[in-house]
Amino acid sequence: MKGTYDFGLVGLGVMGRNFILNVADNNFTAFGYDLDTEKVKALREEGGDTSKVDATTKVEDFVQALSLPRKIMLLVPAGQIVDTVIEGLLSYLDKDDIIIDGGNSFFTDTDRREAYLSVKGIHFFGAGVSGGAKGARLGPSIMPGGNREAYQYVKPIFEAVSAKYEGEPCVTYLGPKSAGNYVKMVHNGIEYGLMQLTSEIYDLLKKGGDFNNDELHQTYANWNAGRLQSFLVEITSEIFEQDDDLGEGRLVDKILDKAKQKGTGKWTSQNAMDLGIPVPSIDIAVSMREISALKEERLQADKMYGRPKVEQMDKAVLAKLAEEALYFSFIITYAQGLHQLADASKEYGYELEIAEIAKIWRAGCIIRAGLLADITEAFNADKALPNLLLSPSFTEKVQVTVGAARTLVAYAAKNGIPVPGLSNSLTYFDAYTSSRLPLNLIQAQRDYFGSHTYERLDKEGVFHTEWDKK
Known part of the structure; x- marks a missing residue:
């Protein structure tokens, strides 16, 4: 057994077990490590042939089972536990061994860990993994970043286990340092936005057209067969069909309207503000999860203020408008996230190729969608494209759908139906495509009360005015 296994994996929870079995299915031998004996037992039972996949609860046995240079992937919760696992491995590793963080670690933590381990001669890189438990087993989208030379040892394994889009693996080397974890963070931010929309x-x-669950299922299924084809639209259609095993009716109607979060959406929003990149569709998606948590307050406020009586809309008309508005807002959300990636690449020296990122998102990951093939083409046509909205290939796509977004935002506002994701997407579009914004007044205000100065349209330079003549 010593030194015979190609790949090691720490953390044999659902994601870890499925990923390591995927590795074994693709003709690489794999060895796992977990302190939980039941998880080790479960892997052995499901894997069958221990010459292909095996596991242990002893860290020394785990490390010694791996061939050199050792390729060890961590699929453990982000945070302190990652540092704890690394410290537990260090005394058993050799120079040029490779540690891969496959969790949703914050990108600055990855930079810190890479710097710490490089001094010890150990290669470290972050690799975002998207696709959930099923994707881990059957083929996820993988977003690796770090030392390019070290990645070459892992590349054959990652390409084998990743999802495939028209035969192409949904994985590629993204860039140095924490590029992989950063791209996965923004991927999750886009995910927040798409889910909110x-x-x-x-x-x-439901409120404007009185669609029942069967009609909702069919509507989303029809959309998934068209230009809105995507994993999220597909599973949404299936959700409306799910019966409640614990009672009568459909399960979706029994689920509490409080959505949780693990932090990646918030990190995306916070970092976008640090960079000065507007991502309002993602920002509001994070805020809405926070508002949803205020259930008791919402119940009290509903009684105090009541709701407007909703004017019903013709179902066919509403469905058509909804499809167009969702397509429009999906484009806007991708545009915002990719804009953030392009700017972060310059700020952090990631050397990201946006077309390559869109390309590996076409299958396997949660935000996979038919739209990403068009996005890939747009950034291949212009690798310096600063924003998807500036691509000529997207002009018509937006122009023919923005009207529906305007109609539904106005309708929702009149009828008290909250659509902050849709309205933020529309506002972002209107602001980004406006050659003149009222921020000249804000500059005047700042100069008035704080002498912050301003610039002029008609003259070069920086100016200040003594505004208060009283």
């Missing part, structure tokens, strides 16, 4: 459209259909 999908739920808002559901709310509009």
